[in-house]
Amino acid sequence: MTVDTVGRFERALEGLEVGLERVTAADASERIGTIAAEPAIGVPLPFDDVDLPASVTTDPMAAELTAARTGITPVGFAIAEYGTVAVESTANGAEPISLYPERHVAVVAESDIVPDISAGFDRLADGFDAGRDSVVFATGRSATADMGDLVHGVHGPGDVHVIVLEDR
Amino acid sequence: MAQHTRSEQADRIRHLLETEGPAIHAHASASNARRKETYGGTDDLEELRTEARSIKEAAIDRLPELIETVREAVEENGGTVYIADDAADANAYVTDVVNREATNGADGAAASPSVVKSKSMTTEEIDLNDALEADGIDVTETDLGEWVLQLADETPSHIVGPAMHISREEIATLFNERFDPDAPFETATELTRFARDHLGEIIDGADVGVTGANFVVADSGTITLVTNEGNARKCAVTPDTHVAVAGVEKLLPTLSDLEPFVDIIAKSATGQPISQYVTMLSPPTDSPTLDFDAPDKPITAGEGAAADGTGADGPGTQDREFHLVLLDNGRMDMREDDQLRETLYCIRCGACSNSCANFQSVGGHGFGGETYSGGIATGWEAGVHGQESAAEFNDLCTGCTNCVDACPVKIDIPWINTVVRDRLNRSDDPEAYDFLVDGLTPDAESGGLDPGKRFFGNIGTVAKAASATAPVSNWLADAGPVRAVLERTLGIDRRRDLPTFRRESLVDWFAGRGGAAASSRRAARADSRNGADIDREAVLYTDVYTNYVDIDRGKAAVRTLEALGVPVRVPNLPESGRAALSQGMIATADRQASRLYAALAEDLDAGRDVVVIEPSDLAAMHREYERLLPVDSYERLRDGSYEICEYVYGLLENGADPTALSTGDGAEPVAYHSHCQQRTLDLEAPTAAVLERCGYAPELSSAECCGMAGSFGYKREYYELSMDVGERLAEEIDDGLPVVASGTSCGDQLETLLERDVAHPIELLAPGGART
Numbered sequence: 001m002t003v004d005t006v007g008r009f010e011r012a013l014e015g016l017e018v019g020l021e022r023v024t025a026a027d028a029s030e031r032i033g034t035i036a037a038e039p040a041i042g043v044p045l046p047f048d049d050v051d052l053p054a055s056v057t058t059d060p061m062a063a064e065l066t067a068a069r070t071g072i073t074p075v076g077f078a079i080a081e082y083g084t085v086a087v088e089s090t091a092n093g094a095e096p097i098s099l100y101p102e103r104h105v106a107v108v109a110e111s112d113i114v115p116d117i118s119a120g121f122d123r124l125a126d127g128f129d130a131g132r133d134s135v136v137f138a139t140g141r142s143a144t145a146d147m148g149d150l151v152h153g154v155h156g157p158g159d160v161h162v163i164v165l166e167d168r
Numbered sequence: 169m170a171q172h173t174r175s176e177q178a179d180r181i182r183h184l185l186e187t188e189g190p191a192i193h194a195h196a197s198a199s200n201a202r203r204k205e206t207y208g209g210t211d212d213l214e215e216l217r218t219e220a221r222s223i224k225e226a227a228i229d230r231l232p233e234l235i236e237t238v239r240e241a242v243e244e245n246g247g248t249v250y251i252a253d254d255a256a257d258a259n260a261y262v263t264d265v266v267n268r269e270a271t272n273g274a275d276g277a278a279a280s281p282s283v284v285k286s287k288s289m290t291t292e293e294i295d296l297n298d299a300l301e302a303d304g305i306d307v308t309e310t311d312l313g314e315w316v317l318q319l320a321d322e323t324p325s326h327i328v329g330p331a332m333h334i335s336r337e338e339i340a341t342l343f344n345e346r347f348d349p350d351a352p353f354e355t356a357t358e359l360t361r362f363a364r365d366h367l368g369e370i371i372d373g374a375d376v377g378v379t380g381a382n383f384v385v386a387d388s389g390t391i392t393l394v395t396n397e398g399n400a401r402k403c404a405v406t407p408d409t410h411v412a413v414a415g416v417e418k419l420l421p422t423l424s425d426l427e428p429f430v431d432i433i434a435k436s437a438t439g440q441p442i443s444q445y446v447t448m449l450s451p452p453t454d455s456p457t458l459d460f461d462a463p464d465k466p467i468t469a470g471e472g473a474a475a476d477g478t479g480a481d482g483p484g485t486q487d488r489e490f491h492l493v494l495l496d497n498g499r500m501d502m503r504e505d506d507q508l509r510e511t512l513y514c515i516r517c518g519a520c521s522n523s524c525a526n527f528q529s530v531g532g533h534g535f536g537g538e539t540y541s542g543g544i545a546t547g548w549e550a551g552v553h554g555q556e557s558a559a560e561f562n563d564l565c566t567g568c569t570n571c572v573d574a575c576p577v578k579i580d581i582p583w584i585n586t587v588v589r590d591r592l593n594r595s596d597d598p599e600a601y602d603f604l605v606d607g608l609t610p611d612a613e614s615g616g617l618d619p620g621k622r623f624f625g626n627i628g629t630v631a632k633a634a635s636a637t638a639p640v641s642n643w644l645a646d647a648g649p650v651r652a653v654l655e656r657t658l659g660i661d662r663r664r665d666l667p668t669f670r671r672e673s674l675v676d677w678f679a680g681r682g683g684a685a686a687s688s689r690r691a692a693r694a695d696s697r698n699g700a701d702i703d704r705e706a707v708l709y710t711d712v713y714t715n716y717v718d719i720d721r722g723k724a725a726v727r728t729l730e731a732l733g734v735p736v737r738v739p740n741l742p743e744s745g746r747a748a749l750s751q752g753m754i755a756t757a758d759r760q761a762s763r764l765y766a767a768l769a770e771d772l773d774a775g776r777d778v779v780v781i782e783p784s785d786l787a788a789m790h791r792e793y794e795r796l797l798p799v800d801s802y803e804r805l806r807d808g809s810y811e812i813c814e815y816v817y818g819l820l821e822n823g824a825d826p827t828a829l830s831t832g833d834g835a836e837p838v839a840y841h842s843h844c845q846q847r848t849l850d851l852e853a854p855t856a857a858v859l860e861r862c863g864y865a866p867e868l869s870s871a872e873c874c875g876m877a878g879s880f881g882y883k884r885e886y887y888e889l890s891m892d893v894g895e896r897l898a899e900e901i902d903d904g905l906p907v908v909a910s911g912t913s914c915g916d917q918l919e920t921l922l923e924r925d926v927a928h929p930i931e932l933l934a935p936g937g938a939r940t
Contacts, residue, residue: 063463066372082442089453093468095405096458099398117442121427124448128423133388133450137430139442142398145195146312146329147363148336149356154312154364155371156398156445 005080005115006164012083016140018160024167025050028107032056032072035105035161041065042072043094045107047168060097071101071157076127077112078162079120082139085162086120088127089134098138104157106138109168174659177885184530185892188325188333192531193896195332200522200872202439203574210435220428221578224513227420228503234386234419235494241389246452247490251416254497259299262378262411265491266305269409270375280304284371284407286393286400287311288380289327289516290495291413293539293552296378308370310399312363319346325532327541328437328518333531367399372460377403381414382515383429384492385448387422391492393447394433396440401447408457409489416494417503417512429515436576437517452488502551507587511547513577520544520571520581525873525893526564535564543571543581546588559592563886566877567750568844569787583795589752593617611748612755620659624879625751628712628743634669635716642668661887665920667717674715674722678738687726688735695733698825702733706815707771710741711782713912721927724934725781725812731828731935732819737776741767744785749792750878761788761796765805778809781928783846783910784878786811790849811846812930813855813910820861829933832863839901840866840929841918843911844873855910855929862933867905871897874909876917894921908932 006022013020023031025047033053041060042052056072057064073094075085085106089095098104114120124135142156152158207213227234239249252258270281283305285291297307297318309315313331316339317324324330331339336356343359344352347366353359371377379400381391391412393400404410420426426448434440456467502508521527521542524535532541537549537557543565549557565585575581593613611626623630634641645654651662660666672680678687695702706729714722722738729736742764745757768778780786789809793802810818820826832838840859842852852868859866875893880886898921901907907922908929909915915926 059466059468061464061466062458062460065458065467066460066463084442089405089449089455091454091456091468093456095401095453095455096467099401099405117427117431121424121430125423128388128390128450133390134453134455135448136401137442137446137448139444139446141444143396143444144312144360145356146316146331146397147339147356147359151356151360154360154397154399155310155368155402 005113006110008115009078009080009083009113009164012080013162016083018083018140018162020162020164022110022164022166025165028163028165029053032105032107032163035163036070036072037103038070039064039068040070040072041068041097041101043074043090043092043097045074047074047107047109047165050107050165050168058092060093065096065100068101070103070105071097071099072105072107073098075106075108076132076135077114077120077123078108079117079137080113081116084120084137084139086124087136087138088132089136095134095136098136099156102153102157103159103161104138105161105163107163107165109165111168113164174883174885178888181530181534181885181889184534185888188531188533189529189892191333191335192325193528195329196326196522196528196531199329199438199518200574203436203519203522204439206435206439206441216428216432217576217578220432220576221513223420223425223428224577227425228417228509228512230421231416231419231500231503234421235416237421238384238386238389238419238492238494241387242490242492245389245450245490247389247492249492249494252493252495252497255294258294258413258493258495258497259296261493262296262413263300263303263305265409265411266300266376267303269489280306281376282306282308282370282374283376283378284308284310284374284403285314285377286379286395286403287314287330288378288413289324289539290380290415291378292324293497294413294495296413308367308374310367310371310403311395311397312360315363315367316342319343323533325536325541326518326521327516327532333533371402371406372458374407376409376411377407378411378413379403381412381418382433383420383426384414384418385421385423385426386419388450389492390423390426390448390450392426392430393449394443394445395447396444398445401445404447404449404451405453405455406458408487409491410451411491411493413493413495416496416499419494432576433515433517436519436574451490457487498552505551508547508551508584510579511544511551511584513579514544514548515577517576518542519574519576523570523574523872525568525570525871525875525896526566526889528872529889529892530564535561537561543585544579547581547584550588550591555588555591555595558588562589562592566873566880568873568877569791569848570844570872572848583792586749586752586754590754593621593752611753612759613753617753619657620883621751621753623658624882625748625753625756627747627879631669631712631716635671635673642666655884659884660882661884663887664882665916667713667916669716670719672719674710674719675738675740677719677723678726684735684737687730687737690730691733691735694731694828698733698828700733700823700825702819702822702824704734704819705737705774705776706734706779707737707739707768707776709744709778709780709785709809710738711780711785712743712747714781718912718915718928721781721931724928724931725779727936728816728829728930728934729779732816732824734819737771739767744788745792745796746784746788747878749788757788757792758796761793765797765801768805772804772808777815778805779812779815780809781812781930782912783811783843783849783851787845787849811849811851811854811910813858814851816930816933817854817858817861820858826862829862829935832865834863835865836863837865837867837905838932839869839905839907841869841871841874841897841901841907841909841914843909843914844877846910858933859929864932867902869897869900871900873897874911874914874917876913878913881913881917890917891921894918898922906932
């Protein structure tokens with residue numbers, strides 16, 4: 001993990017019109033709170049000393065999944081080359097929570113950003129070996145050109161933010 | 169093809185050119201341009217394509233074993249694998265799963281079972297929607313393009329962008345009529361928002377989600393879905409039951425084999441570096457089931473949410489059910505077919521469609537069969553629906569080879585089209601008019617071949633006869649009644665100018681000026697004048713057109729080579745087989761390839777270079793001969809043969825003096841249109857470089873093709889399509905610029921469209937210019 005990898009990740013996300021913020025673990029909760037439009041739902045963050053803002057609902061009900069404007073999830077890793085985040089299908093609902101609300105806030109540890117797709121597949125294989133064998137590579141915003149022009153936010157989020165935990 | 173069917177085909181194509189062509193061209197050509205740009209910006213593209221190709225070759229080779237592997241893996245995960253022999257088998261299984269789930273499901277109170285689907289060409293192939301609906305099951309397509317087709321009751325016109333042929337205005341009209349909104353829909357944003365909300369509700373209430381699979385990893389039971397909208401994710405994760413329907417050829421051995429495909433599929437399909445969502449699921453997944461009928465229940469079901477968030481222990485929630493339906497439907501037979509096997513490597517990215525000039529003009533409703541469209545469709549249709557399904561559109565592949573560099577798994581799509589054309593030729597019943605072409609067509613084909621095809625496939629003999637009787641043959645051919653007969657019998661469109669055959673062939677001219685001995689003297693004089701020491705000898709391959717019709721470019725080639733110090737021989741050589749190949753006459757081409765090699769063997773032994781003017785003939789020697797000649801012969805001829813301007817470039821690079829040629833003023837603009845097959849051989853650049861070295865500033869065309877493609881544009885049923893494609897090229901070329909083109913038919917087409925002379929670049933460069 002080098003600073004250049006984060007820079008590469010940031011440039012890729014810029015091209016996808018996805019915001020990236022580098023924050024310390026201590027500041028993460030506040031920054032997430034600022035970005036999350038309410039009502040917000042989320043998955044508990046597995047990083048040491050990083051909590052979701054108090055206003056974020058975990059273990060949402062089906063109605064809350066539908067009503068939420070923001071979904072906050074950790075991601076297993078990120079691929080700098082393409083601006084990709086790896087959303088793992090977990091029992092606490094990371095897959096639907098990252099998919100249904102119109103805004104997805106993905107939280108990733110800086111040490112989990114890998115330079116390219118080849119390194120991404122190494123991480124993917126490690127996860128498969130550990131039983132995390134359902135993963136979505138999500139890159140940018142849901143899009144379609146089927147209605148004649150490019151439109152974002154079709155079945156998935158039209159707005160994506162990535163929070164990089166610089167000390168994790 | 170009989171007269172009435174030619175006319176029907178012409179009508180059908182004209183209709184598509186007018187109705188669907190403009191929208192298809194806009195989207196397909198834009199995707200193709202993005203693909204080219206992305207390919208160009210990918211450093212390891214060739215390695216990636218080669219790797220993807222070899223993984224597919226190995227996977228198809230091991231297919232029976234992979235089927236057993238995936239069965240074990242999916243069953244261990246807690247899912248079920250069903251191998252369906254054919255469409256009816258697959259449909260019956262899926263119908264049964266849906267009915268069972270609807271009866272057992274928590275929302276069993278619903279009026280009729282419901283299915284939501286993400287885009288899948290394989291389910292189009294088996295007409296799954298019709299089968300489900302016939303059983304009283306509601307089916308909703310959730311890919312926006314597929315949903316538009318479902319509402320409009322139409323079929324896909326492109327394997328990736330199924331509703332590519334329908335404009336935004338037409339979609340707005342359709343939605344406004346169907347849903348009668350308070351304020352009429354107009355913009356793409358409004359239409360998309362409405363579709364998202366409407367489909368979102370249907371997905372939330374569905375009993376079963378049906379998806380396809382772009383790839384299936386055998387040893388982990390992982391299905392991969394590649395989408396930009398996110399609908400496949402929703403269909404897979406929302407209903408409790410997920411059915412994935414995939415052709416058996418989608419199996420890859422391991423996760424690491426998936427990597428190059430994830431990396432390349434979006435690049436080839438749309439020119440994106442990667443798609444928005446590459447969903448790799450090993451179902452049943454750990455994701456909680458979503459029950460929107462119980463809105464107040466936590467989706468994670470309390471204790472289901474492991475504290476560490478992984479939920480990684482054991483199979484997914486017991487509420488989830490997963491079925492993988494692997495479809496054979498002819499694929500295992502394709503695997504045994506040496507010529508069609510390659511089709512199974514196809515990843516259905518649509519790059520062959522996007523790169524194809526004819527496809528851009530008519531779309532998949534013209535260039536497509538029952539299910540599949542574009543160049544590779546010939547292989548798919550022949551394999552899964554039978555070759556009659558490929559017969560209707562197979563001719564639209566002109567063998568231009570634009571798709572060869574586009575295909576991410578390096579499938580020789582033109583060859584598959586040639587093979588199927590050959591098989592179709594052989595399956596036809598003997599028709600009338602054989603007597604008319606029999607005398608002119610000394611081919612190796614059995615009877616029953618379309619007379620037009622036989623005529624064009626044997627064009628060398630036809631040209632020889634016409635030349636021998638010129639100018640009488642030309643006067644005759646131009647006469648109205650004769651054109652009517654040619655159109656009726658051979659399908660030659662009477663709007664086309666026919667080639668004017670010359671009484672004196674190039675070979676005659678060369679012999680008349682002293683032959684090889686005189687050429688050696690001329691070259692030696694030039695050598696001593698220029699002071700360069702060019703120690704080469706060339707044999708000029710005289711293609712039919714250069715020998716009998718466009719003799720000037722042959723003379724220009726001879727004069728240019730001599731002026732650069734290279735002695736030339738111009739023997740009477742057999743045909744290359746290109747004409748036969750373009751008509752699907754492989755046996756004839758095979759015989760011609762052997763004859764040509766035999767005729768050139770002594771020259772090759774003597775170290776003479778074979779120099780070719782017509783790019784399509786060189787392409788036959790460099791591409792198809794690999795399949796027609798023993799490997800040593802193929803390599804020998806390939807390594808010893810050159811396109812004329814490529815050869816001149818090599819001479820100039822090795823010290824030949826360009827001032828011996830007709831040079832421009834240093835920046836003299838000239839429009840240059842290369843040739844499709846020449847581009848595929850990477851031989852556009854040498855011509856451009858030679859023109860630059862000689863003081864010209866070539867402006868290179870970017871259009872896919874001239875549209876003529878040898879005999880294609882002469883045929884009555886394709887004349888208008890040929891002109892439509894050609895117009896796009898003509899529009900690129902600035903008024904007033906001199907125009908040069910490497911291919912004979914490209915030149916003919918441009919002369920018709922631009923109404924001025926179009927020469928071969930060698931005529932511009934030859935000393936003394938294009939004199940006769």
